[in-house]
Amino acid sequence: MACVSINGANRLGSNSLPELLVFGARAGKAAALTSLEQKPPSEHVIAQANDEKRRLEEQFLRKTGGRERIATIRSEMHQAVESGAGIYRTQDSLQQAADKLQELRERFRNLSLDDHSLTFNTELLGALELEFMLEVGSAIVASALHRTESRGAHQRTDFPARDDRNFLAHALIFRSPDGSARIETTPVVITRWPPGERVYGVKSEVKEVAAR
Amino acid sequence: MAETISVEVARYSPERDTEPSSQRYDVPLHKDWVVLDALNYIKDKMDGSLTFRWSCRMGICGSCGMMVNGEPKLTCATFLSDYAGDGSPVRVQPLRYFPVIRDLVVEITDFMNKLQSVKPWLIRGDEKAVSEGEYLQTPEQLDRYKQFSMCINCLLCYAACPVYGLDPVFIGPAAIALAQRYNMDSRDEGAGERMDVLAQHEGIWGCTFVGECTKVCPKHVDPAGAIQQYKLTATIERFKSFLMPWAAGNSEMESAK
Numbered sequence: 232m233a234c235v236s237i238n239g240a241n242r243l244g245s246n247s248l249p250e251l252l253v254f255g256a257r258a259g260k261a262a263a264l265t266s267l268e269q270k271p272p273s274e275h276v277i278a279q280a281n282d283e284k285r286r287l288e289e290q291f292l293r294k295t296g297g298r299e300r301i302a303t304i305r306s307e308m309h310q311a312v313e314s315g316a317g318i319y320r321t322q323d324s325l326q327q328a329a330d331k332l333q334e335l336r337e338r339f340r341n342l343s344l345d346d347h348s349l350t351f352n353t354e355l356l357g358a359l360e361l362e363f364m365l366e367v368g369s370a371i372v373a374s375a376l377h378r379t380e381s382r383g384a385h386q387r388t389d390f391p392a393r394d395d396r397n398f399l400a401h402a403l404i405f406r407s408p409d410g411s412a413r414i415e416t417t418p419v420v421i422t423r424w425p426p427g428e429r430v431y432g433v434k435s436e437v438k439e440v441a442a443r
Numbered sequence: 444m445a446e447t448i449s450v451e452v453a454r455y456s457p458e459r460d461t462e463p464s465s466q467r468y469d470v471p472l473h474k475d476w477v478v479l480d481a482l483n484y485i486k487d488k489m490d491g492s493l494t495f496r497w498s499c500r501m502g503i504c505g506s507c508g509m510m511v512n513g514e515p516k517l518t519c520a521t522f523l524s525d526y527a528g529d530g531s532p533v534r535v536q537p538l539r540y541f542p543v544i545r546d547l548v549v550e551i552t553d554f555m556n557k558l559q560s561v562k563p564w565l566i567r568g569d570e571k572a573v574s575e576g577e578y579l580q581t582p583e584q585l586d587r588y589k590q591f592s593m594c595i596n597c598l599l600c601y602a603a604c605p606v607y608g609l610d611p612v613f614i615g616p617a618a619i620a621l622a623q624r625y626n627m628d629s630r631d632e633g634a635g636e637r638m639d640v641l642a643q644h645e646g647i648w649g650c651t652f653v654g655e656c657t658k659v660c661p662k663h664v665d666p667a668g669a670i671q672q673y674k675l676t677a678t679i680e681r682f683k684s685f686l687m688p689w690a691a692g693n694s695e696m697e698s699a700k
């Protein structure tokens with residue numbers, strides 16, 4: 232889902248929304264159809280699901296004695312990613328964000344919930360979302376550290392030029408057994424529009440004239 | 444120490460309680476804080492078990508509707524400071540007339556089914572092939588239904604509607620406005636089908652144009668106007684199908700487009 236490859240380093244918000252609507256709907260339909268064709272889950276899968284249920288109960292619903300609140304970790308995460316991995320980023324700022332996220336992921340284990348109910352438990356939902364966001368945040372920071380060039384909304388002020396030779400590629404990020412991130416790349420297939428320089432103002436007018 | 448304001452919130456947990464109670468929290472009173480900010484302050488800092496729906500914080504998603512001091516409001520667009528001053532707490536309760544799931548969260552499945560039942564999509568007798576291009580529309584044709592298309596499904600109009608309060612089977616203001624949104628669309632040919640759906644809802648004739656729905660609507664949809672408009676065309680159609688059954692159908696609504 233995160234790599235449907237039609238936008239590349241294009242603008243982020245406005246294009247990703249229709250992308251989500253089109254590909255999200257397709258993915259949802261495909262998942263529903265696929266699940267209809269599946270055999271009933273094996274004992275193995277059921278055992279896995281039970282493990283996860285137990286984990287949620289132990290880590291969140293029945294746990295007592297944690298000291299961290301969701302909101303504290305969440306706002307420190309916002310702060311760290313916003314300042315370290317915004318549009319303009321450097322090796323240093325990204326490393327700081329990575330370290331902070333690592334710290335937050337450790338503190339997350341010490342989370343405590345007030346809500347132990349099984350009815351519409353939005354606090355549990357908030358905790359799960361936070362766990363995912365910490366992981367996605369770490370993945371963003373890791374791939375931004377790896378990409379030592381500038382492209383689209385990824386502006387490494389320590390590497391201002393685009394580097395097609397090494398980085399005209401999608402980054403794929405994997406979780407290693409020890410929890411750390413491993414990065415691989417996959418080539419970009421260019422169909423109609425090769426990547427161009429991103430320019431604004433007078434420069435962009437000049438470029439448009441030249442294109443005509 | 445910043446000024447504070449008391450917020451009195453309805454609490455209900457089906458696992459624990461037989462009936463709802465209320466709980467009071469003192470929160471900071473910031474000039475730019477809305478009621479939803481107070482709820483989130485409580486959830487973040489004081490009591491993580493307080494349960495309510497919200498998402499966009501900007502009057503778009505329609506999920507934060509609640510009763511504030513007895514009136515249906517979008518809590519993300521209702522300023523706390525408007526309730527400060529007389530020292531009494533701000534009362535926040537779940538939307539009236541809906542079953543409560545927990546605290547401030549109400550059950551809305553019935554409403555979602557009602558929305559779906561009016562067939563809120565363009566219905567065509569003859570579908571054009573994609574290669575033939577779009578169905579075009581003039582700005583004037585857009586204006587005829589645009590207002591009805593601004594609905595965010597916040598349910599405030601249901602919580603304000605005395606007819607819905609008496610008869611929860613009533614399809615209700617927003618669903619009728621949505622039906623009109625398509626009935627009045629020049630590209631649509633489904634008014635007849637929708638009329639069959641709406642005709643099953645006698646409640647429409649119970650609507651006496653109190654207009655409470657229109658008053659509380661945060662998006663100026665004017666559901667009361669939609670209901671009146673619908674009633675008028677439906678009456679004409681009824682007469683026609685009675686007098687000249689061969690001529691009934693879309694004609695009246697079609698000519699209004």
Ligand code: SF4
Nearest residue numbers: 594595597598600660
């Ligand atoms: S018509 Fe207005 S009050 Fe009713 S659901 Fe739509 S936006 Fe909300």
Ligand code: FES
Nearest residue numbers: 499500505507519
């Ligand atoms: S939070 Fe979306 S409308 Fe209020």
